[in-house]
Amino acid sequence: MNWQHAIKDYQLFLKIERGLSKNTIESYTRDLQKLNLFLNKNEIKVSPTEIDSSIIKQFVYEIAKSVNPRSQARIISGLRSFFDFMVFEDYRKTNPTDLIETPKTGRKLPDTLSEEQIDELISAVDLSHSQGERNRTILETMYSCGLRVGELVTLKISDLFFEEGFIRVLGKGNKERYIPIHNTAKKYITIYINQIRNHIKPKKSFEDTLFLNRRGSGLSRQMVFMIIKDLAVKIDLKKKISPHTLRHSFATHLLKGGADLRAIQQMLGHESITTTEVYVHVDKSFLKDVLEKYHPRK
Template sequence: MNWRAAIKGFQAYLKLEKSLSPNSIEAYSRDIEKLYQYSETQTIKINPESITLADLRLFINWVNELGMIPSSQARILSGIKAFYKYMLMEDIIKDDPSELLESPKIQRKLPDTLSYEDINKMISAIDLSRPDGARNKAILEVLYGCGLRVSELTELKLSNLYLDIEFIKVTGKGSKERLVPIGGAAIKALKIWIEQVRVHTAIKKGEEDMVFLNRRGTRLSRIYIFMVIKQLAETIGLKKTISPHTFRHSFATHLVEGGADLRAVQEMLGHESITTTEIYTHLDREFLKGTIIQFHPRN
């Protein structure tokens, strides 16, 4: 079997059998593309079904030499393991060469967060006299108020807003749906955008149910959300490098600092495992340590 056919079959498996989102399928495909690129650099070309554990170890060394950080290497390794699991299930191979492949050791990096004051400054910096001002304010309020991933925000639908009972329904990783509480500030910003501004937008066919639209009446791209946030950060003179995900981290951090139950935060973020959410307990410990140093009379 050649690489193109193998990758195409793997993509079909991820879509039909695993029900993964297009973004996840694309990420897995990129991982296998890297393995294919590596095979093309070899004097003797390697087919996907003839790869050995030794080949995969050499590939990981090759990736390491390209300067990829351990977390990126671990993600690629995860993609490769999923690929060979598929190959095994389809009887294309008899033994899984990735079974004994070890992941690189990863130091868990605490994510960057914004203070509540910085978030307020960014929201206050939005020019509400512009046609996109009300929309951009609603975007930031929902990102921070609900802790959404950027893809969850861009795919948010009007039919999934239950503002009267203060909930929204979002579609997360693996097309899994969850209900997320939404607070007063985000509801107010959403209503202004939807009822006073969005109603005057000429909407393209097929986009009628999307909450956030551009001036052409189509849904916003992930890149556009990044640009909005970057420009606002520059406007207030923020030196941190931030992204839409920074608002998600800030949402979780501020909840944990305020004493929220970790299981509740896990549910709101849509984390499959509590261990993913536990990173915010480390942030909380730093917050507590700083509080003691600042306010304890013996310090």
């Protein structure tokens, strides 16, 4: 079995058996392509069924020169998943990454914006053109619902249940969840649909997509990144932000306001409460309020 064949089989496994998204599958594939590039560069002719831990260690040592520990850990995790698949399918007996140590990375706290910075960012949107109205709606929706950028660009009009006060989101692994939507976001979505989007002719297969570009196609993830990056420059924000920053801010502000961690977990679509607990470390001030409010010793 050659690498191309093995990677193709693995991609099918990730899609069909594990139900992972296209972006996640591409991320796993890039890890394998890095290993394959290393083998070709060093003229190491070995198949995925024959490669051993000594070669994997050489590869890890090589990537350690150019990527940080967190990226190293992610790549090793990706390789471990691939070789687990190879063992599971009986292509090989052992996983060569089992003895590879993952570098300690610690817990990275997510970047967030204050409520004032969120307001400033949204206020900086140029509303003199139709794309401005759309962009304001995008920011309000992401911050109101804590959406991932991939969830935002695939959001459909048929996913809006405004009478019930919810939107339906297709998250990681094609898992469906319902998120309450704030009245402000609901207002701007309604304005966008009735006054902006209805003047755009959607291309085939984008008739139900909520956010469209000027040509009638869906927005790319990169376009949303650029919208937020340009606004950050416009307000002279002294930190690097991304669409995920709005998601982090959504969770942090809810927690700070006294929201239950389990409720935030459900809205974010986290499988494990441990993932959501990172927000406790971002702002501990609310813990003091909880203690004073609920502890019997006043």
